[in-house]
Amino acid sequence: MRTQTFQYCLTGDSRTIDIFGEIEKRNIAFFELAQKQKIKGIFSSPPYVGLIDYHEQHAYAYDLYGFQRKDELEIGPLYKGQGREAKESYIQGISEVLNNCKKYLVDDYEIFLVANDKYNMYPLIAENAGMKIVNQFKRPVLNRTEKDKGAYSETIFHLKARL
Numbered sequence: 001m002r003t004q005t006f007q008y009c010l011t012g013d014s015r016t017i018d019i020f021g022e023i024e025k026r027n028i029a030f031f032e033l034a035q036k037q038k039i040k041g042i043f044s045s046p047p048y049v050g051l052i053d054y055h056e057q058h059a060y061a062y063d064l065y066g067f068q069r070k071d072e073l074e075i076g077p078l079y080k081g082q083g084r085e086a087k088e089s090y091i092q093g094i095s096e097v098l099n100n101c102k103k104y105l106v107d108d109y110e111i112f113l114v115a116n117d118k119y120n121m122y123p124l125i126a127e128n129a130g131m132k133i134v135n136q137f138k139r140p141v142l143n144r145t146e147k148d149k150g151a152y153s154e155t156i157f158h159l160k161a162r163l
């Protein structure tokens with residue numbers, strides 16, 4: 001449902017994107033407000049290790065809109081599998097995302113991340129990012145887009161700064 005809020009969509013590699021710098025290029029008033037107030041939190045559904053090739057899943061969109069493909073920047077793509085190397089690179093990737101985002105967040109930020117963490121990687125990711133998992137909510141997933149329609153539930157991790 002649309003609300004009376006101002007919203008902006010930035011695209012980029014979340015490990016390195018300069019959020020305030022990108023806003024400054026587009027909207028000075030919003031940039032000044034964002035820089036002064038900083039960002040209160042994140043709600044995200046990150047990719048999971050070796051599950052989906054998102055560039056392939058959304059290939060039609062790249063084609064229709066003429067977006068430039070950046071397959072090599074995908075964190076945890078299916079084609080890299082779920083082996084040890086893939087998991088280590090996934091942990092490093094998501095840790096880098098959180099460390100990058102922290103620069104733009106208030107000190108008492110709230111982060112909610114949706115994941116089906118079957119390899120129990122999020123405790124280490126939180127540690128790498130100087131964060132702690134303060135709560136885990138379970139959410140059953142009833143309508144899946146993947147071919148496998150088996151019963152499935154995922155966790156929403158609530159993270160905060162480790163002080």
Ligand SMILES: C[S@@+](CC[C@H](N)C(=O)[O-])C[C@H]1O[C@@H](n2cnc3c(N)ncnc32)[C@H](O)[C@@H]1O
Pocket residue numbers: 012013014015044045046047048054055073074075
């Ligand atoms: C589980 S999906 C969630 C997508 C979106 N939140 C939604 O509900 O449609 C994960 C998304 O993360 C994107 N992604 C993977 N690596 C990324 C990166 N390095 N920077 C930004 N996004 C990335 C994938 O392309 C995919 O679109």
